[in-house]
Amino acid sequence: MTKQFRLKGAFKKLAGFSALALLTCSAVQAANWRYAHEEYAGDVQDVYAYKFKEYIEDNSDHTLKVYRFGELGESDDIMEQTQAGILNFVNQSPGFTGALIPEAQIFFIPYLMPTDMKSVVKFFRESKAINQDFPKLYAEKGLELLTMYPEGEMVVTLDEVATTPKELHNKKIRVMTNPLLSETYTAFGATPTPLPWGEVYGALQTNMIQGHENPIFWIESGKLYEVSPNLIFTGHGWFTTAMMANKDFYDDLSDEDQALVNDAADFAFEEILKHIDGLADRSLEKITSSSDKVTVTRLNEEQIVTFKKRAPQVEEKFIDMTGDSGKALLKQFKQDLKDL
Known part of the structure; x- marks a missing residue:
């Protein structure tokens, strides 16, 4: 064998090792990330999660596994798993995060937020409180706040129509495990009753509670109108949610991957604003066409x-x-x- 032939063989082996090293490096860098949220297939948080996943997977070698409500437990469970680093991303509303970050309960002060779509969107885009102050509060709890976004106007459902605080007297209204939301319904004249989401339908059905509040798309998705058919638009606020990452995980990402995650959150934010535009009207139409027992009451200015x-x-x-x-x-x- 000639020296020249031996050298060619050596170079081929070296090239092979280099290619294998590159493939190994790529495999190490590619990751399978985990993301959990609080809603069902096709609901707002689910749409956001899959838009986030779409951007991540279209622009990197990473993959993202999305877990929906109940697959890993209730809202408190998925937050604990995120803080423990078992999950990389979590979507949780301030209604539950309020126990961890009391300031997040600000969204449950009634009549603080506007209820028209244009003003709400502008607020979330430009608010200093949301885009500068909240990230610092979340960081203190080991969370990287990636975005906050609106889901829909809050609607109260009841066993009968009520348009005044007096008519809400002694009505047990289900609330999230959120002290300030309980204070809101106490102020409204009702009896706030904290319950996990999984128990709400049965509690309404058995009259253990007489009502609850949620965006109209969630009332339609969960078929709450079947057991609580009187829908009351009180104009008292919008349901807000937050998407965040485990901060240690986020901080350990490369600059490139941090930019990827931030860009994915921005992309999903823009997509979700398109999704919720007109969603309430579509959901209400589905509800009213599904049941002739449903009533719809919109409080007038005097009642508000x-x-x-x-x-x-x-x-x-x-x-x-x-x-x-x-x-x-x-x-x-x-x-x-x-x-604004």
Whole structure:
């Protein structure tokens, strides 16, 4: 064998080893990330999750596994798993995060947020409180806040029509495990009753509770109108949710992967705004065409005033619960809304 032939063979082996090394490096860098949310297939959080997944997988070698409501437990369970690093991403509403981050309960101060779509979207895009202040609060709890986004106007369902706080007296209204939301319904004259989501349908069906609140798409998706057919649009707020990552996981990502995650969150945010535009009307149409027992009541301005007058006591409770941090956040919220 000639020296030249031996050298050619050596170069071929070296090239082979180099190619294998590159493939191995690529395999090491590609990851299978895990993401859990609180809703069912086709609901707002699910649509957001799959848009996020779409962007990640279209723009990298990473894959993303999405877990829906119940697959890994309730909302509290998936948050614990994210903080423990078992999950990389989680979508959880402030209604549940409020136990961990009290300031997140600000979204449950009634009549603080606007209810028209255009103003709500502008607020989420431009609010300093949401885009600058909240990320710091989440970071303190080991979470990287990637985005907050609106899902829909809150609607109350009841066993009978009610248009005044007096008519809500002694009505047990299911609330998330959120102290400020309980204060809201106490102020409204009702009896707040915290319950996990999985128990709500049965509790309404057996009259253990007489009502609950949720965006209309969720009432349609969960078929809550079957056991709580009177829908009341009180105009008191929008359901908000937050998508976040385990902070240690996020901080350990390369600059390239951090940019990928941030861009995916932005992409999904824009897509979800398109999705929710008109969603409430479509969901309400499905509900009313599915049941002739459903009634729809939209409070007029005079009726809203009777509820709105009770909002200050909820603000006071929020400040009591959160101290100077909450007071500053509430001030910024109001300034952001004024700037709209």
